[in-house]
């Protein structure tokens with residue numbers, strides 16, 4: 374019977390050969406990393422688009438420095454505005470001065486609107502608008518009422534965004550109804566919910582004036598504004614002859630009766 378030789382076998386992981394293999398693997402990996410500049414771990418190619426021949430940071434596009442991850446990524450932090458703005462100086466200028474689109478935004482995280490690693494064909498500019506509706510509402514110009522269903526190019530023709538007028542009169546002409554009469558601060562009286570009825574929350578003369586209206590009733594506009602909204606008459610209810618008579622009793626001559634609201638701004642006696 375052959376005697377079994379008892380060998381004190383080494384654990385295979387620590388065999389000299391295994392150790393050598395591990396070392397070689399590490400060196401290979403390091404070489405590969407150095408060669409590819411970390412591209413191994415990228416989730417996808419960077420965009421090679423450029424709308425203008427103008428270069429930013431000395432490069433033609435993002436793909437041109439795609440290997441240099443730290444241009445955009447802060448180690449252990451991620452994409453930061455500071456890194457992007459090293460090249461996109463105009464954006465940091467906007468944000469510092471509070472001007473332009475990026476000076477108005479409520480979100481500072483560039484990556485919230487500017488995705489990357491979507492391939493070479495990825496259009497950085499067009500994609501910027503994908504997340505935009507809520508931000509338009511919060512930071513630029515709320516799109517409510519009859520503005521809500523509009524297409525972008527109803528207000529921004531030919532993809533022209535900067536310099537869009539933000540006041541009503543910039544886009545809506547005064548109507549013949551009150552052209553040249555009520556001023557151009559339209560928002561005082563109108564909202565995008567509709568032109569009619571006009572708001573007139575600051576109409577000083579009470580519209581429920583007098584004691585002959587049903588509860589909650591209002592005197593129709595045309596009773597006082599027979600010709601335009603800048604002129605009024607009280608004659609349709611207060612007979613002029615009677616008024617002359619009654620005011621004469623107060624020692625007020627008929628010639629003084631031209632502007633009733635001078636003395637009755639709220640329609641009260643005193």
Ligand code: HEC
Nearest residue numbers: 411412414415416435439440441442445451452484488489
């Ligand atoms: C032009 C700028 C830019 C460069 C250069 C760049 N990235 Fe990114 N990367 C981005 C943006 C933008 C995102 C999206 C971040 C987000 O969604 O929050 C991103 C996301 C990632 C993500 C997903 C995880 C995360 O942080 O959100 C990884 C992983 C990543 N990048 C790796 C790399 C690697 C590796 C490189 C270099 C080979 C690289 N990136 C180069 C801009 C860049």
Ligand code: HEC
Nearest residue numbers: 423424429430432433434444445456457460483487497498
């Ligand atoms: C190393 C310089 C550099 C860095 C860093 C950089 N970019 Fe760019 N970016 C460019 C270049 C170059 C272009 C292509 C030329 C151009 O359109 O200005 C470009 C294009 C863009 C465009 C399209 C511009 C257009 O007018 O169509 C957007 C959007 C953009 N970058 C956003 C970012 C964001 C967000 C970051 C940070 C995650 C970033 N960039 C980081 C250089 C850079």
Ligand code: HEC
Nearest residue numbers: 454457458461464474480481482483485486501502508534
């Ligand atoms: C809320 C979404 C949003 C955020 C956040 C945002 N952008 Fe933009 N960005 C846009 C839109 C929309 C456009 C295209 C419209 C325009 O240029 O007026 C744009 C255009 C750009 C452009 C190309 C136009 C130009 O003026 O050069 C660059 C570069 C850019 N952004 C970089 C940045 C950087 C850097 C950050 C972070 C500091 C950032 N963006 C944050 C929405 C955003």
Ligand code: HEC
Nearest residue numbers: 473474502505513514520523524525528534535537538539
């Ligand atoms: C009812 C009109 C209207 C519609 C519809 C509209 N916008 Fe605007 N938008 C404006 C106004 C007004 C401003 C200017 C706000 C300011 O400067 O205060 C503006 C500003 C912008 C800006 C910033 C321009 C800059 O550089 O300062 C961008 C980008 C923009 N809009 C994109 C869009 C997109 C994308 C859509 C469609 C989803 C859209 N808008 C729909 C009226 C509109």
Ligand code: HEC
Nearest residue numbers: 519527528537538539540541544560563564565566567568
């Ligand atoms: C950037 C341009 C722009 C601005 C600023 C703007 N609007 Fe508009 N608005 C439009 C467009 C475009 C329409 C679609 C109908 C049209 O072509 O007139 C519209 C439609 C309307 C409508 C629906 C009735 C109609 O005329 O078809 C009302 C009401 C309205 N706007 C009120 C306002 C008020 C009030 C303001 C100021 C607080 C304002 N708008 C500011 C562009 C604008």
Ligand code: HEC
Nearest residue numbers: 542545546547548550555557558559561562568569570571
């Ligand atoms: C001081 C208040 C006031 C101001 C300011 C004002 N409006 Fe009016 N607007 C009115 C009143 C009142 C009406 C009639 C509403 C009704 O009869 O219900 C009216 C009606 C309209 C109508 C409907 C006209 C029609 O024929 O159907 C439009 C359109 C209109 N306004 C646009 C504007 C624009 C644009 C501006 C700014 C340039 C403006 N308004 C400024 C008070 C105002």
Ligand code: HEC
Nearest residue numbers: 582583584585592596597606607610633634637640641642
């Ligand atoms: C729709 C009809 C109507 C119109 C229009 C009208 N009023 Fe009157 N007014 C009345 C009635 C009704 C009374 C209460 C009875 C009375 O004292 O003659 C009254 C009362 C008054 C009084 C007395 C209030 C009091 O405290 O006793 C004054 C002052 C007055 N109106 C001023 C005006 C002026 C100024 C205008 C025009 C801007 C005007 N009214 C337009 C119907 C009207």
Ligand code: HEC
Nearest residue numbers: 555571573577578580582592593594596597602603605634
């Ligand atoms: C009882 C009479 C009376 C009625 C009814 C009346 N108004 Fe007036 N309105 C006036 C008087 C008086 C003024 C001048 C007030 C002032 O300058 O303080 C005036 C001023 C105005 C102005 C000019 C405001 C400004 O400050 O530029 C507008 C617009 C107007 N009215 C619209 C209306 C509309 C719309 C209606 C119907 C909803 C209406 N008014 C109903 C008496 C009336």
Ligand code: HEC
Nearest residue numbers: 607611616619623625629630631632633635636637642643
């Ligand atoms: C110079 C100031 C003045 C002017 C202008 C004026 N009023 Fe008077 N009004 C008075 C005074 C004062 C009284 C009496 C108040 C009292 O008895 O306490 C009065 C009283 C009234 C009364 C109540 C009369 C009654 O006793 O029943 C009415 C209605 C009236 N005014 C309407 C008008 C109308 C309409 C106009 C424009 C055509 C007008 N007023 C212009 C000063 C004025």
